[in-house]
Amino acid sequence: MLVVMQAHASEEQIRAVCQKIESLGYRAHPIPGAERTAIGVTGNQGEVEAGTLEEMAGVQEVIRVTKPYKLVSRDIKEENTVIRFPGTTATIGGTALAIMAGPCAIENREQAGAVAERVARAGAQFFRGGAYKPRTSPYSFQGLGEEGLRILAEIREQFGLRIVTEAIDNESLELVEEYADIIQIGARNMQNFSLLRRAGRARKPVMVKRGMSATLEELLMAAEYVMSEGNYNVILCERGVRTFADHTRNTLDLSIVPAVQRLSHLPIVVDPSHGTGKRNKVTPLSRAAVAVGADGLMVEVHPDPDKALSDGVQSLYPDQFEELMAQVRQIAPVVGRTIPSVDPAIGRLSKAGTSARSLS
Ligand code: PEP
Numbered sequence: 001m002l003v004v005m006q007a008h009a010s011e012e013q014i015r016a017v018c019q020k021i022e023s024l025g026y027r028a029h030p031i032p033g034a035e036r037t038a039i040g041v042t043g044n045q046g047e048v049e050a051g052t053l054e055e056m057a058g059v060q061e062v063i064r065v066t067k068p069y070k071l072v073s074r075d076i077k078e079e080n081t082v083i084r085f086p087g088t089t090a091t092i093g094g095t096a097l098a099i100m101a102g103p104c105a106i107e108n109r110e111q112a113g114a115v116a117e118r119v120a121r122a123g124a125q126f127f128r129g130g131a132y133k134p135r136t137s138p139y140s141f142q143g144l145g146e147e148g149l150r151i152l153a154e155i156r157e158q159f160g161l162r163i164v165t166e167a168i169d170n171e172s173l174e175l176v177e178e179y180a181d182i183i184q185i186g187a188r189n190m191q192n193f194s195l196l197r198r199a200g201r202a203r204k205p206v207m208v209k210r211g212m213s214a215t216l217e218e219l220l221m222a223a224e225y226v227m228s229e230g231n232y233n234v235i236l237c238e239r240g241v242r243t244f245a246d247h248t249r250n251t252l253d254l255s256i257v258p259a260v261q262r263l264s265h266l267p268i269v270v271d272p273s274h275g276t277g278k279r280n281k282v283t284p285l286s287r288a289a290v291a292v293g294a295d296g297l298m299v300e301v302h303p304d305p306d307k308a309l310s311d312g313v314q315s316l317y318p319d320q321f322e323e324l325m326a327q328v329r330q331i332a333p334v335v336g337r338t339i340p341s342v343d344p345a346i347g348r349l350s351k352a353g354t355s356a357r358s359l360s
């Protein structure tokens, strides 16, 4: 159920309605919009008795939400959610495209630093890289764990990049929450409901990647799990689904972008690296993702992909990422988007790999 407050409702009236909802044994989720605040009611098994709430001061109407997802829906918030990062100009979901780039896995300080410098210089504002890797084989590289997180924290310091990294279980989520700016929930965990709930109690934004056989509704329900715990900063990520097609690793389903945007206020970014699994398809699909209206891109980049410990075949060389950015910069304005300009201090770094520590 949804309690829509009047445009001029006071803070006090909003608080009183929330208290009433909680006293009835439900959970209240006040979501401020541009025009008015709507309060989502969750925790009810059946229908909530609307009568008492309807009569309260400042309430415009009480609406029954028939869709299974409520807090992620545009019914509760008409305008797009824009996620902000305190102390920076980076946003996700606004006019500016969010560009996330980096290696599949953090392998060591040198590798991470080499990629970070190049992607920062090319215009990324977010650095991706796994410290905990969910691998198909138990014998494959599983990530550096907390050491990887420490390297990521150094990257943030040195290059002013926001950090996106995956939590694979409740234990790693504790640490990822401490070190990262965005907690990534991977495709294999999209329906790990206890992990989603734990992410919903975290104080950092959460990026939920689409499961490899998940429907649009299942993806939205995964985000609903996170929001139902009180964390409203959720980003969705399309990364391809399994189909009969075998010319790519997965089939990148770009049509989900406008479909999500119709139903939800949450931002959606596209990962063409896992979405295609092939380096030569990453740039064309990045162009397409921007053209279709995605709120950002997540791209794997490695200084020496042939030697990468994971996902080398889909990782771009840094030069290729630069070229991708040049192309995407041309497409963005056509669809009314911008790409933030590169921090001039980063832009001045030499290709030889000047340390950027002095920048921070
Ligand atoms: C990743 O981003 O490195 C990753 C493992 O992605 P996914 O969960 O989409 O497979």
Ligand code: MN
Binding pocket: 104, 105, 274, 300, 310, 311
């Ligand atoms: Mn990967």
